[in-house]
Amino acid sequence: MELSKDILFIKxxxxxxxxxxxxxxxxxxxxxxxxxxxxxCLPYFKHDQYLIxxxxxxxxxxxxxxxxxxxxxxxxxxxxxxxxxxNVGGGVIGDMGGFVASTYKRGIxxxxxxxxxxxxxxxxxxGKLGIDFMGLKNHIGLFNDPERILIFTDFLKTLPPRELRSxxxxxxKHGLIRDEHYxxxxxxxxxxxxxxxxxxxRSVEIKSEVVKEDPRENGLRKILNxxxxxxxxxxxxxxxxxxxxxxxxxxxxxxILEAHLSFQLKLLDEKSLEEITGYITSIYEGIAIPPMExxxxxxxxxxxxxxxxxxxxxxxxxGKCVYDMKVDEKMIAAAIKxxxxxx
Amino acid sequence: MELSKDILFIKxxxxxxxxxxxxxxxxxxxxxxxxxxxxxCLPYFKHDQYLIxxxxxxxxxxxxxxxxxxxxxxxxxxxxxxxxxxNVGGGVIGDMGGFVASTYKRGIxxxxxxxxxxxxxxxxxxGKLGIDFMGLKNHIGLFNDPERILIFTDFLKTLPPRELRSxxxxxxKHGLIRDEHYxxxxxxxxxxxxxxxxxxxRSVEIKSEVVKEDPRENGLRKILNxxxxxxxxxxxxxxxxxxxxxxxxxxxxxxILEAHLSFQLKLLDEKSLEEITGYITSIYEGIAIPPMExxxxxxxxxxxxxxxxxxxxxxxxxGKCVYDMKVDEKMIAAAIKxxxxxx
Numbered sequence: 197m198e199l200s201k202d203i204l205f206i207k208x209x210x211x212x213x214x215x216x217x218x219x220x221x222x223x224x225x226x227x228x229x230x231x232x233x234x235x236x237c238l239p240y241f242k243h244d245q246y247l248i249x250x251x252x253x254x255x256x257x258x259x260x261x262x263x264x265x266x267x268x269x270x271x272x273x274x275x276x277x278x279x280x281x282x283n284v285g286g287g288v289i290g291d292m293g294g295f296v297a298s299t300y301k302r303g304i305x306x307x308x309x310x311x312x313x314x315x316x317x318x319x320x321x322x323g324k325l326g327i328d329f330m331g332l333k334n335h336i337g338l339f340n341d342p343e344r345i346l347i348f349t350d351f352l353k354t355l356p357p358r359e360l361r362s363x364x365x366x367x368x369k370h371g372l373i374r375d376e377h378y379x380x381x382x383x384x385x386x387x388x389x390x391x392x393x394x395x396x397x398r399s400v401e402i403k404s405e406v407v408k409e410d411p412r413e414n415g416l417r418k419i420l421n422x423x424x425x426x427x428x429x430x431x432x433x434x435x436x437x438x439x440x441x442x443x444x445x446x447x448x449x450x451x452i453l454e455a456h457l458s459f460q461l462k463l464l465d466e467k468s469l470e471e472i473t474g475y476i477t478s479i480y481e482g483i484a485i486p487p488m489e490x491x492x493x494x495x496x497x498x499x500x501x502x503x504x505x506x507x508x509x510x511x512x513x514x515g516k517c518v519y520d521m522k523v524d525e526k527m528i529a530a531a532i533k534x535x536x537x538x539x
Numbered sequence: 540m541e542l543s544k545d546i547l548f549i550k551x552x553x554x555x556x557x558x559x560x561x562x563x564x565x566x567x568x569x570x571x572x573x574x575x576x577x578x579x580c581l582p583y584f585k586h587d588q589y590l591i592x593x594x595x596x597x598x599x600x601x602x603x604x605x606x607x608x609x610x611x612x613x614x615x616x617x618x619x620x621x622x623x624x625x626n627v628g629g630g631v632i633g634d635m636g637g638f639v640a641s642t643y644k645r646g647i648x649x650x651x652x653x654x655x656x657x658x659x660x661x662x663x664x665x666g667k668l669g670i671d672f673m674g675l676k677n678h679i680g681l682f683n684d685p686e687r688i689l690i691f692t693d694f695l696k697t698l699p700p701r702e703l704r705s706x707x708x709x710x711x712k713h714g715l716i717r718d719e720h721y722x723x724x725x726x727x728x729x730x731x732x733x734x735x736x737x738x739x740x741r742s743v744e745i746k747s748e749v750v751k752e753d754p755r756e757n758g759l760r761k762i763l764n765x766x767x768x769x770x771x772x773x774x775x776x777x778x779x780x781x782x783x784x785x786x787x788x789x790x791x792x793x794x795i796l797e798a799h800l801s802f803q804l805k806l807l808d809e810k811s812l813e814e815i816t817g818y819i820t821s822i823y824e825g826i827a828i829p830p831m832e833x834x835x836x837x838x839x840x841x842x843x844x845x846x847x848x849x850x851x852x853x854x855x856x857x858g859k860c861v862y863d864m865k866v867d868e869k870m871i872a873a874a875i876k877x878x879x880x881x882x
Contacts, residue, residue, distance in 0.1 A: 260603060260607065264603065264672075267672060267673075267678075267679060268673060271678065274839065299669075299679050299680060299681055300679065301678065302667065302668075302669060302677070302680045302681050302682055303681060303682070324645065325645075326642075329607075329610060330610075330614055335643075335644065336642050336643065337642060337644075338641060338645050338646060338681065339645055496617070
């Protein structure tokens with residue numbers, strides 16, 4: 197099934213790679229994995245034919261030190277401008293591998309095999325590449341696209357349930373910001389019976405449409421930040437405190453908080469707020485949020501801010517999102533209070 | 540005098556900056572300098588109005604550690620996507636400052652004040668940005684352009700004579716690869732009487748023409764590498780041995796070696812070889828070159844190579860350069876032997 201010229205559903209990771217190699221004709225090939233994709237995904241490839249670069253998984257390792265290790269491995273193996281990097285993993289591998297490839301000898305080609313739901317529906321699409329720096333998410337990076345994104349849905353079977361649930365946070369977001377029907381469909385399906393292929397297809401379509409219209413996030417693309425302004429702050433706080441919170445879990449919290457901001461601004465009606473809050477809390481239970489002052493401080497560094505204002509992307513209704521909405525501290529405090537009263 | 544929309548000769552650094560600020564309207568401004576430009580060039584600006592970031596000069600500091608310091612300074616000062624970085628310095632400041640700006644929050648705007656002849660005629664033009672890594676020149680980087688290049692020729696008066704002479708290496712190259720008349724003109728002028736403004740103008744024209752036609756170096760742009768394949772290897776060897784050799788000095792050596800390769804391939808006649816060799820050695824005296832085996836090893840990592848072949852850009856005649864010429868080790872040995880017999 198072809199989603200676009202560059203994003204394809206595939207039946208065999210190795211056959212798909214061979215086809216890409218025939219087309220791109222690189223002089224050398226490296227596969228970037230972490231310890232999880234080394235175990236679960238690498239066996240799908242003829243991996244003794246390529247340079248394998250293995251890094252430690254996790255957002256905590258998405259930093260310059262890990263980039264240096266990858267650049268070093270490529271350098272020692274004599275990789276040239278005509279070489280290819282194959283990223284096999286989730287968002288961390290895709291974001292960091294893409295950044296490393298885009299800056300090695302001023303840029304070599306790369307392709308992505310997203311192995312998590314999050315990477316399939318979100319992280320791999322839209323050209324945002326980079327690493328964390330000074331405890332700030334994606335603080336150093338650039339925009340660039342892989343030559344191909346190859347989606348092998350069987351990789352989802354290798355995921356821990358919590359990881360799958362995390363990725364689903366972005367699926368929920370896609371419905372909320374752009375497609376009420378998709379929201380209804382996904383929010384009434386049971387997780388084990390979810391048809392992942394059609395879910396991924398619709399999410400990729402939504403994200404691709406938005407990114408295509410505004411690649412550099414000057415306008416429309418900002419709707420993809422729904423749930424992410426407070427969600428990123430929550431995620432960064434957990435990261436800096438070495439506590440475990442996955443991206444989609446943080447964004448789930450962020451979507452509830454920002455749905456409440458939308459309600460406070462009289463954009464979203466109370467019934468929709470309840471519908472959103474009820475469904476999200478039924479999936480993502482008991483996630484604690486950091487104190488108000490920490491969140492404010494972390495949002496001061498958000499890339500989406502200009503000067504001292506805090507901009508939010510908020511819901512007008514389920515299926516429609518507006519951006520550049522100014523929000524003050526009092527409203528954020530009220531949203532946090534609302535969240536903390538939820539059971 | 541306007542060279543192009545983005546490259547301008549200016550009469551006052553501060554007035555020119557103010558004009559750019561009026562046009563670009565950044566929320567914050569930082570000026571990046573090294574200890575030399577802090578002393579000689581910063582006084583031309585109202586420097587108490589901007590964040591000043593000072594780094595240590597020299598190719599040895601063009602590395603990731605210095606980038607981290609600059610990213611940190613921008614982060615601590617709360618620089619946003621709408622902020623501006625002003626690079627005031629030579630090639631190192633321009634290459635590294637541009638790379639840092641292009642990756643901070645996935646890219647902020649930057650402008651360059653080249654303060655050396657080398658940066659004015661070469662380094663600042665053409666979008667090649669980056670840093671050294673594992674002892675390899677410009678090994679990590681990307682392509683991007685400053686919003687403006689502002690040339691204030693009075694900055695040349697602050698340069699040590701050796702630095703000025705180094706930059707002149709690229710001027711010589713521009714004549715040799717593209718304009719026989721320009722070669723004759725510059726090679727018959729005495730250094731103290733050189734009209735720098737018209738020299739810079741012609742060099743900027745030549746480099747801009749070539750880069751415009753082939754920005755990503757797939758073809759024609761390779762002629763700018765004349766003197767650089769062996770020259771870079773010589774420069775890298777000196778860098779790794781903590782010996783002092785400036786870029787233009789290394790390229791001067793490279794141009795002699797590669798003129799001899801051109802002669803061996805029967806592209807260049809003997810008279811022209813003698814003319815080139817005579818003039819270059821009259822300016823750049825007594826530079827020793829490293830042993831053959833070191834040069835070969837260093838060229839194995841050159842970004843211009845694909846697979847195991849060594850490609851050179853060579854002279855067909857004075858004023859005309861051809862690229863992708865294959866050269867073997869024996870010929871390189873002969874060129875080194877020729878160089879070592881020169882007095």
